[in-house]
Amino acid sequence: MAQETLNSLIAVIMTLSVQEQEQVISELQANVKSLSETPAPYTMEEINARLDESERDIEEGRISSFESIFHPERIAV
Numbered sequence: 408m409a410q411e412t413l414n415s416l417i418a419v420i421m422t423l424s425v426q427e428q429e430q431v432i433s434e435l436q437a438n439v440k441s442l443s444e445t446p447a448p449y450t451m452e453e454i455n456a457r458l459d460e461s462e463r464d465i466e467e468g469r470i471s472s473f474e475s476i477f478h479p480e481r482i483a484v
Contacts, residue, residue: 420431449457464470475482 420428423431
């Protein structure tokens, strides 16, 4: 499956002009570089701020049920 997708992507890229191909390659290289970088860990302040925000959301009713996220087809409209 992945190889078929890659082959399809290459086929599309080959229809582009040389300038467009260079741009696509540049963007792909930047994406690969960003994926290979180790993200900085959250600070305790950032973690606490996210927890505080989540607790406020719960208190104010901004929540989603497990069913609505993972089984939306089961929710009656």
